[in-house]
Amino acid sequence: MPYCIKCGSELKADQKFCMKCGAPVSSSSNPMISSQPKTQPKSKCSNCGKDLKPSDKFCINCGKPVQFSNRAQANGQLSLGYQQQIQVPLHGDKGKSKKKIILISAISLALVAIIAVSGFMLLPELIANNNTDEASGSVSTTSESNSKTNSNITLTEPQTQPSTAPQTEPPTEPPTEAPTNPDYYDQKVEVVSSGTNATLTLYEWQEGEWKELMSTNATVGQNGVGTNYGEGTKITPEGTFDLGFCYGLTQPDTKLEFVELEYGSIFVSDSTSPYYNCLTSKANFSGANIEDTYTQFAEQNKYNYNIFIEHNGDGKTPGSATPGMGSVITICGYNGTLKPTWGCVDISTSAMTELLSYLDSDKNPVIIIS
Secondary structure, eight states: OOTTTTTBBBBBBOSSSTTTTTTTTOOOOOOOOSSOOOOOOEEEOOOTTEEEEETTTTTTTTTTTTTHHHHHHTTTOOOOOSSSSOOOSSSSHHHHHHHHHHHHHHHHHHHHHHHHHHHHHHHHHHHHHHHHHSSOOOOOOOOOOOOOOEEEEEOOOOOEEEEEEOOOOOOHHHHHHHOOOSSSSSEEEOOOOOOOTTEEEEEEEEETTTEEEEEEEEOTTTTTSOOOOOOOOOOOOEEEEEEEEESSSOOOOOOOOOOOOOOEEEEETTTTSTBTTTTEEEOOOOSSSOOHHHHHTTSSOEEEEEEEEEESOOOSSSTOOOHHHTOOOOOEEESSSSOBBBSOOOEEEHHHHHHHHBBBBBGGGEEEEE
């Protein structure tokens, strides 16, 4: 069996070159051919002294690279000089070098692509940070490729609308409190007279002001309205007076205090009696100076309801009235055509029903006569 005298590799009969070291094989007399495999001198690693094989490119013990010297390359032997050396293959290097160049180029292009993609991914964050600092503007980002392509990529963020700060509404002022009623009453009945005729109007204090609830025609005393009123003067008292209780035969729709009339109910007009200007019964007073109230309502049907005007006492407490200052002055719901009175304020029965529906004792109603 022939062997290469240079590297000792086994040769086939028809080979012209050694497949391992590339030495030419011309003939059997060629000194490059041997019948015995050539024994390669053993070489050792110059770093750690470990035995090396002819095919080793690195020391398997310490990893130090093994290199050829020019002399060893010429005679096909390993050299153990200052640098560790190993035989360099004479064939196939060009193909491997091309593959290495292609691989390096591919890796370089991949790195360029990764850098470009990273730039695109970071661009929105850069734009957002820039918009935080500036109200308006554009962001231009330029990314350079490697020196091999020498191409510049400029990315310009489209112009955005200038951001506007949220508008702050003016502070809301606290609601203004409604004015307080300066008077002790929240309801008032105003009677404005002209001779014996008058207009009666009801007002109520609501939301800081007086509001009209109703108005109607009325009549007053035969001698008009004045301050010189008294028993038998036929003058309606002028001034502001509290409205007391109302009275009649049945309970009306009202929040005003109500007194139901009974058989024998009277008003006393005798100024010498403790029951002067009080609603009482014939059992308490047997004198002649009375107003037969029950008869006026139940038998004569003159009124539906009356409201006591506290111009002289409260109309219920004996001794509360001043003798001679007048008695039984009321707002009367008169059942008929209105006419001048003996001192009362007369309105129609329908107007009386409406007036009572508004009046409320808790609102301290008064009457103001002028």
